Amino acid sequence: MIVFEKVSYKNFLSTGNTPTEIFLNRVPSALITGHNGAGKSTILDAITYGLYGKPYRNINKPQLLNTVNEKNLEVELDFKVNEVSYKVIRGIKPGKFEIYREGTLIEHDAAIKDYQNRLETIVGMNYKAFTQIVILGSARYQSFMDLSSNDRRTIIEEILDITVFSKMNTVLKNKMTNTELDIKDNDYQKELGKTKISSQKGLLKNLLSRSQESEAKIADERTRIEDEISQVENKLLSLQEMIVDKQEKDVNELHDKLSSIKIKGNEMRQREKAAKDRITFYEMSSECETCKQPIDEYVKEEQILIQQGELSVIDKAKPAMGEALGSIQTKIDEANEFNTQLREMISESRSLNNQKKTLQQVLRNTVVTTKDTDDDDIAEARQQLEQLEKDLKTIEIDYLKLVEEKHSQEICKILLKDDGIKAKIIKQYLPIMNNLINRFLDRMGANYSFHLDEQFNEVIKSRYRDTFSYASFSEGEKQRIDLALMFTWREIAKLKNSIATNLLILDEIGDSSMDGEGTDVLWDILKDMADTNIFVISHKTSNVDKFSSHIEFFKDGNFSKIKDSK
Numbered sequence: 001m002i003v004f005e006k007v008s009y010k011n012f013l014s015t016g017n018t019p020t021e022i023f024l025n026r027v028p029s030a031l032i033t034g035h036n037g038a039g040k041s042t043i044l045d046a047i048t049y050g051l052y053g054k055p056y057r058n059i060n061k062p063q064l065l066n067t068v069n070e071k072n073l074e075v076e077l078d079f080k081v082n083e084v085s086y087k088v089i090r091g092i093k094p095g096k097f098e099i100y101r102e103g104t105l106i107e108h109d110a111a112i113k114d115y116q117n118r119l120e121t122i123v124g125m126n127y128k129a130f131t132q133i134v135i136l137g138s139a140r141y142q143s144f145m146d147l148s149s150n151d152r153r154t155i156i157e158e159i160l161d162i163t164v165f166s167k168m169n170t171v172l173k174n175k176m177t178n179t180e181l182d183i184k185d186n187d188y189q190k191e192l193g194k195t196k197i198s199s200q201k202g203l204l205k206n207l208l209s210r211s212q213e214s215e216a217k218i219a220d221e222r223t224r225i226e227d228e229i230s231q232v233e234n235k236l237l238s239l240q241e242m243i244v245d246k247q248e249k250d251v252n253e254l255h256d257k258l259s260s261i262k263i264k265g266n267e268m269r270q271r272e273k274a275a276k277d278r279i280t281f282y283e284m285s286s287e288c289e290t291c292k293q294p295i296d297e298y299v300k301e302e303q304i305l306i307q308q309g310e311l312s313v314i315d316k317a318k319p320a321m322g323e324a325l326g327s328i329q330t331k332i333d334e335a336n337e338f339n340t341q342l343r344e345m346i347s348e349s350r351s352l353n354n355q356k357k358t359l360q361q362v363l364r365n366t367v368v369t370t371k372d373t374d375d376d377d378i379a380e381a382r383q384q385l386e387q388l389e390k391d392l393k394t395i396e397i398d399y400l401k402l403v404e405e406k407h408s409q410e411i412c413k414i415l416l417k418d419d420g421i422k423a424k425i426i427k428q429y430l431p432i433m434n435n436l437i438n439r440f441l442d443r444m445g446a447n448y449s450f451h452l453d454e455q456f457n458e459v460i461k462s463r464y465r466d467t468f469s470y471a472s473f474s475e476g477e478k479q480r481i482d483l484a485l486m487f488t489w490r491e492i493a494k495l496k497n498s499i500a501t502n503l504l505i506l507d508e509i510g511d512s513s514m515d516g517e518g519t520d521v522l523w524d525i526l527k528d529m530a531d532t533n534i535f536v537i538s539h540k541t542s543n544v545d546k547f548s549s550h551i552e553f554f555k556d557g558n559f560s561k562i563k564d565s566k
Contacts, residue, residue, distance in 0.1 A: 007078075275314070443518060
């Protein structure tokens with residue numbers, strides 16, 4: 001359970017040098033009001049900036065700094081995770097990012113990204129999940145239904161606390177890579193062992209016949225071996241010159257960029273589809289889909305031009321997107337090819353080194369000795385041959401173990417895929433999710449059923465069994481669905497005790513497209529939510545009697561301040 005206790009911020013957007021403090025767990029519900037620009041929505045940006053280093057609304061990071069004081073921006077966020085106290089402090093000019101556990105600073109990682117990952121592990125959810133479970137706003141909110149299938153899956157996995165399987169899959173991939181390398185190394189060691197045994201047998205044969213060989217023949221043999229050593233050394237030197245200054249290229253970052261471009265491409269296609277849908281609507285419809293009022297022709301033409309402009313921007317961006325995608329894929333292919341060549345050269349270098357050592361050992365044993373020392377050498381060579389044969393058997397046993405381990409890893413790989421264990425868990429919880437979603441929709445007066453399948457695609461049917469999609473609904477109906485989904489995710493999180501939290505913030509939800517009846521039901525649902533501290537940001541003060549506290553923001557000169565807090 002994550003309990004958010006307090007947020008404090010200064011020199012953040014329109015807030016001055018005097019910190020603004022808002023306690024997040026002291027009252028069951030609070031209404032936050034104020035005129036436009038008074039700073040009432042700043043709490044959203046402060047909390048998400050404190051946790052994730054970026055605001056909730058689409059504001060560039062440098063613009064977060066108050067333009068009057070231009071320094072000392074600082075956000076502090078206090079919260080508890082399973083009764084353990086944490087504090088996050090983040091600032092600009094000077095830059096600051098600190099995490100405290102029970103008052104003690106957690107040591108910084110070498111990279112800020114790793115330190116941020118540490119914080120998100122403590123909180124238990126990433127930015128997308130946080131903005132689906134804790135915040136529902138009108139400014140930058142992206143509905144769960146507008147997310148890609150991959151992002152939907154990520155959020156569901158965090159809610160069901162099964163991201164551990166994804167992490168296990170990452171660890172497994174590394175282990176499988178290491179196992180493959182160990183198998184290749186084992187193959188190399190087997191071949192090397194066979195080579196040593198063959199050389200040792202040849203040495204033993206030479207020792208047995210050396211007493212009948214002349215000194216000249218032994219000298220010739222030494223010369224031959226020295227020539228072989230010289231050839232091996234020349235090959236090794238040439239190979240080492242090729243390897244020097246080369247380092248295996250990391251393709252993970254390129255894959256991350258490739259995934260990022262693909263996500264942007266998906267977003268671009270969604271924007272393109274939305275623009276085309278709007279053009280079709282204005283071309284085919286003569287009245288507003290929500291209020292049923294006639295639409296003037298000049299309004300339709302104006303909206304069509306706007307959407308056509310959007311399509312033009314998208315069309316211009318497509319070639320650049322395609323070029324970027326092709327460029328990164330080419331770099332990935334080149335890096336993989338480079339790494340393969342480098343590994344082959346390193347493997348060949350090891351083989352040459354071992355061959356050189358073997359030849360040198362043979363050379364050391366090719367010595368003109370007396371008959372007495374020949375007998376000793378023969379006995380020692382036999383012992384060495386026996387030991388080499390034992391070593392080869394050990395290597396072969398290790399190979400069987402590695403093959404068995406690889407087989408086990410392949411089974412684990414199947415289990416840890418998206419259609420493995422995770423799919424079974426998700427399938428188990430889908431009926432519960434769908435039941436909760438429809439329960440909340442029924443309560444808000446929806447006259448249709450909503451169903452998510454195992455790929456998190458929606459199936460929406462009216463009481464007359466007409467089939468709809470999320471995009472076909474009015475903004476008010478979409479908001480009902482978004483609220484039902486948010487309430488469902490919170491209920492599932494409580495059920496799983498995964499990322500349950502006390503905090504819920506609604507930004508201008510009651511002010512926008514939902515009708516009065518739906519808004520009244522929303523207040524009733526919020527009133528029934530136990531162990532939850534609800535903050536509602538609104539332009540309206542007419543509902544103040546429905547809340548246990550009222551926080552009003554106002555502008556005093558250039559700075560936002562709290563006028564009254566009850």
